[in-house]
Amino acid sequence: QQKVQQSPESLSVPEGGMASLNCTSSDRNFQYFWWYRQHSGEGPKALMSIFSDGDKKEGRFTAHLNKASLHVSLHIRDSQPSDSALYFCAASEHDSGYNKLTFGKGTVLLVSP
Amino acid sequence: EAGVTQSPRYAVLQEGQAVSFWCDPISGHDTLYWYQQPRDQGPQLLVYFRDEAVIDNSQLPSDRFSAVRPKGTNSTLKIQSAKQGDTATYLCASRYWGGRRAETLYFGSGTRLTVL
Numbered sequence: 001q002q003k004v005q006q007s008p009e010s011l012s013v014p015e016g017g018m019a020s021l022n023c024t025s026s027d028r029n030f031q032y033f034w035w036y037r038q039h040s041g042e043g044p045k046a047l048m049s050i051f052s053d054g055d056k057k058e059g060r061f062t063a064h065l066n067k068a069s070l071h072v073s074l075h076i077r078d079s080q081p082s083d084s085a086l087y088f089c090a091a092s093e094h095d096s097g098y099n100k101l102t103f104g105k106g107t108v109l110l111v112s113p
Numbered sequence: 114e115a116g117v118t119q120s121p122r123y124a125v126l127q128e129g130q131a132v133s134f135w136c137d138p139i140s141g142h143d144t145l146y147w148y149q150q151p152r153d154q155g156p157q158l159l160v161y162f163r164d165e166a167v168i169d170n171s172q173l174p175s176d177r178f179s180a181v182r183p184k185g186t187n188s189t190l191k192i193q194s195a196k197q198g199d200t201a202t203y204l205c206a207s208r209y210w211g212g213r214r215a216e217t218l219y220f221g222s223g224t225r226l227t228v229l
Contacts, residue, residue: 004155034217041222042222042223043204043206043220043221043223044156044204044220045220046217046218046219049217088155088156090155099208099216100146100158100161100169101156101158101218102158103155103157104155105153105154105155106153106154106155
């Protein structure tokens with residue numbers, strides 16, 4: 001069973017629009033979440049982490065975490081064509097050295113000019 | 114600052130052949146990970162090290178896969194007898210073990226392996 005599930009599988013938004021990506025964990029041990037972005041031919045790059053309930057904003061990106069439901073979302077405001085990529089949600093049990101990330105299958109985002 | 118460096122960039126081989134992947138982590142990062150990313154899927158952890166010690170290799174197919182990090186810096190992942198099912202991108206990542214909160218993983222660009 002996939003412990004980190006993402007939706008939708010793919011998403012298309014117009015340039016300047018809002019993109020919303022979702023992630024849910026089925027493992028209550030997962031308490032720490034990251035969003036990673038992967039452009040074609042590159043390795044994943046961390047966008048942001050979120051460890052506490054509520055919102056966390058970094059520039060055009062806002063993450064929201066609900067620990068009770070283990071649901072985390074990522075919202076991209078004013079989407080740009082360069083945001084077109086594969087987005088992964090990743091989760092971990094630990095906030096210490098024993099941190100190994102479990103990734104979801106990803107959401108493909110396409111931003112059209 | 115240099116990122117995580119991996120080589121080769123691509124590898125194509127026949128079933129039964131051996132292949133090695135090499136990784137140079139970010140300077141100062143004592144923790145190193147190897148992930149396997151099949152096409153259209155998320156990365157899946159194979160093994161990770163702190164310095165030269167293996168912390169977790171429970172997901173490494175031990176009969177054909179091996180990984181070493183002898184001096185706690187560079188690392189090599191080897192597949193002894195490749196199968197078509199091993200076709201994937203192999204990603205190396207590194208981070209600093211310590212710190213008050215969980216540290217972000219930094220990934221290399223990966224080695225894309227095709228087994229014919």
